[in-house]
Amino acid sequence: MSIKLSRLSPFYLATLSVCCAVLISYGLGIWIGSSTVVLLILQLSVVVVAFLCRPRWVYIVALLEALYFNFLFTVPRYSFEMFNGDDIINLLVFLLVAVVTSQLSDLYQHQQNQLKQEQLRNSILLSVSHDLRTPLSAIIGTLSTLKEYMGKLSSKQKEELLDSAMVESHRLHQYIENLLQVTKLQHGVVVPKKSQQSIVHIIHLVIDRFTQQKSRLVLQTQDNLPLVNVSSSLIQQAIFNVIDNALRYSPNDKCVTISVRVSQANAQVIVDIQDEGVGIRQDQAESIFELFYSQNSLKRSDSGTGLGLAVAKGILSAHGGTIQAIPLVKGCLIRIGLPSVTEVHYG
Structure with missing residues (x-):
């Protein structure tokens, strides 16, 4: 080795x-x-x-x-x-x-180091020019259509247009959040304000954010899970990024399974997020957590910049946690590990 x-x-x-x-x-x-x-x-x-x-x-x-x-x-x-x-x-x-x-x-x-920072800034600018423009254009187009044909559209059509604008707005917000977190992580200013939290409660908050694709998410939890000492908002973002990535690389008719358990070996709370997509190769298992890495041949048009998993890794590292990709025969498994505290959460 x-x-x-x-x-x-x-x-x-x-x-x-x-x-x-x-x-x-x-x-x-x-x-x-x-x-x-x-x-x-x-x-x-x-x-x-x-x-x-x-x-x-x-x-x-x-x-x-x-x-x-x-x-x-x-x-x-x-x-x-x-x-x-x-x-x-x-x-x-x-x-x-x-x-x-x-x-x-x-x-x-x-x-x-200065050269790396400059390269990072250039990469972010290139990313912003495309990935922020796409949802913004969709929002402008949807609202323009709604304004121009307000009196001619049915209530259902208006609702569909508004739902589309909301989805793109959330997508734009997520891109901006990831860009901000990348900047903070690169400068080492992410200092989590931790408190004891139920990981299941955090995951439920994340699932609720997937209003359009909530039905594709399956949550399986172990009884009597210990609490974790984390920043709820940061861990929500990390888990959201992983689930969002799994949904984007999976067929629209396939589910993403979220399993939560305790690892007796190292006293960690383990969150497994498994999709049913085409998966990754063994040699890609570490690369997918690098900035701006993406599987161009597999992603859809809305798959984003490749920031999500890199941000998730940075957030989890700041919490003393781990994240790894485990290739499967079918699909991909992303395993998140967070240090647990002794107190047990019931319910």
Whole structure:
């Protein structure tokens, strides 16, 4: 099983880098007998840490490696004294290069973050230009029709037009909410105001928002579910996004099943949302939670930007929860996990 270096903590990255550099440099130092080669290997380790960790870790690593070099490769050996002028100059240059490397890498990472933010802003603007315009155009068209033919339309036709405008209004509102949440999540300003809530009550509030497709939603719950410590409004939005996504990628005559239970293994309340659509492949299981990801070949014309699941993941992460996609033979299962509290909710 491979492990991505970027997912390791700075402490483990720095420790791994120092250990590898020490072992390699020690072997080459004995084999070649050149202190310069040793310093180059140690310098390479500093460069690696500089691009993977914060500057303070670079300084710590550089200091430890300088002490290691002094102890093993300068005269007198096995002491922290140093009398050879060349060794002193080499070590000072090593430390100077480590400081400069740290500053340059910090500048590089800052520029990369700015570039990512700019790319995100551009993506959001492109998204807004299409996905917000579509429901807005539908609302304007519906209201224009209603105004122009007010006296000629029957009560049923007027009601249908108003219902259509309401559906598009809710859709527009949901897009805007997701865009706002994406911006907050990217800047790390989502701080949930938590309280103990019944997850079943939250799900019922979400289901009530699907006025037109409520009949397609099937809720199955376990008895005596514990409460969860969450922000009700944020968790509503996360669950709404997942259910909305399931409905959009499912045939109109198929149901979406919402199952709620307790996981005894990790004391989580589990919410499974399963659709009967064409599903996803195993290699898409993580990608669907990325910003602006969408299955273009499968979605309908109203499937949106690909923000919904990314926002849901961000909200759940802020609550210490989890979300994962589980491919099935038919359809797709999105599993949400939220930490439970000891109090049990009856009813």
